[in-house]
Amino acid sequence: MTTDFDTLAQQLRDEGHKLTQPRRAILHALLDSSKPLSPAEIQERGQTYYADLGLVTVYRTLELMADIGIARAVHLADHCHGYALATPGHTHHVVCKHCHGVTEIVGCELGAFLASVADRTGYTITGHWLEISGICPTCQQNLPESKH
Amino acid sequence: MTTDFDTLAQQLRDEGHKLTQPRRAILHALLDSSKPLSPAEIQERGQTYYADLGLVTVYRTLELMADIGIARAVHLADHCHGYALATPGHTHHVVCKHCHGVTEIVGCELGAFLASVADRTGYTITGHWLEISGICPTCQQNLPESKH
DNA sequence: GATATAAATGAAAAACACTTTCAATACGGA
DNA sequence: TCCGTATTGAAAGTGTTTTTCATTTATATC
Structure with missing residues (x-):
């Protein structure tokens, strides 16, 4: 269950990707961090492992790692891209992956x-955020058998 | 339980803010949308209510409304701002509000x-995202009585 | 209803975040 | 060791968010 460098590196190669120095550095940076x-x-932390590590490469590698399932995107509180009225009382959202409608x-x-x-x-829990994604009834009808 | 314009407008004023035309327009835009x-x-939708509505004002007003609790930020799947290694198996995060540590x-x-x-x-549910915020044990000790 | 004043606004510019393009480089199989 | 291709970094491009500042507007007071 421990996630160590070699396991992750192997996962990259198993998926047919090269294990380059920039990617090693990014893996190390992520492993170091809690x-x-x-x-x-x-990029900053990775540069202690590979000095020339570029930001563009970081973006590309993160996308790759997220695709493979090695890394995941974490939504931070700032810089959100959508706003909705807050309904009185506590609610959560279901967001349609297709039409982006929200229930x-x-x-x-x-x-x-x-x-x-x-x-x-x-922890002392002070709040939580739950967002569920799926396909809404309308889109299920309009996309009866499309797969992706 | 219905969220109508007058209630929201009053909430703004109760907090000591002015009820300006741009703010009215933004409220209407949000109320219109599902x-x-x-x-x-x-901005685009609000301009049907107040033609000169500026984007900067939209940003400022959203921040204000989120502070007051009238609106809330919705994290969309794209444009995330943080990455962490994915632990094998399904996990959720607890994020410390103070040190931003993640468990x-x-x-x-x-x-x-x-x-x-x-x-x-x-809906057909295809995924979900749960993030819990709180204060981690370490920060609870280091901030024994600080509030806010 | 008129006035004063502090909050709020829009425009412009700056700062920032992210993507695309492309020539050069480095990985890994042969 | 060599070669082909995936990967890289720099630069330029695009879009988003913030800051600054002079002007305008809402509202409390007269």
Whole structure:
């Protein structure tokens, strides 16, 4: 279950990609960190492993790693790209992957889950964000058998 | 429970802010829409209510409304600003509001919740994103009584 | 209703984030 | 070791968000 460098490196190669110095540096930077890093931070930290690491390469490599499943994008609170009215009371969203329509789900049944998270991690939980993606009823009809 | 214009407008004023024409226009634009809008979309739609609505004002007003709790930022899938290594298996994050450290929560117990969402909304659920914020154990010690 | 004043605005410019293009480089199979 | 191709960094391009500042507008007070 430990995620070590060699495992990740092998995963890259298994998918048919080259294990280059920039990619090694990016992997190391991510492995070193206990928190998500912005592309710029990854470049900075990665440069301790490979001095010439370029930002463009960081973007490309992150995209590649996310595709493969090695890395994942973490939505930070700032720089969001959409706004909606906040419905009184606590709600979550379901976003349609196809038409980008949003349906709000009223009611929040995560209490027990959050309590167990607090227990397990020692955090004081102050908030949460849940976003669910899927295909809305309308798009299901309009795209009856398209796959991707 | 209905969110109407007058309620929102009053909320703005109650917080000590002026109810200007640009702000009215932005409120109307958001009220009209069933999905989250980007700042540019809000400007465009808002201009049907106030022709001179500027994009800068949209940004400022959204920030204000989010502070007050009238609007909320919706994280869209694209343009994320952080990356972390993906732990094998499905995990969620707890992000510390203070040090921005991230702890991964192994295991996902949302199955039943998601099933009920699918039922209620008619969506085919394809994925979900849960992010929990709080204060990590370390920061709780280092900030014993600081508030806000 | 008129006035004063502080908040709010829009335009312009700056800062920033991300993508595309392309010639040069380096990985890894032969 | 050599070769073909994937990968790279620099530069330029594009779009988004923030800052600055002079002007305008909402509202409390007269």
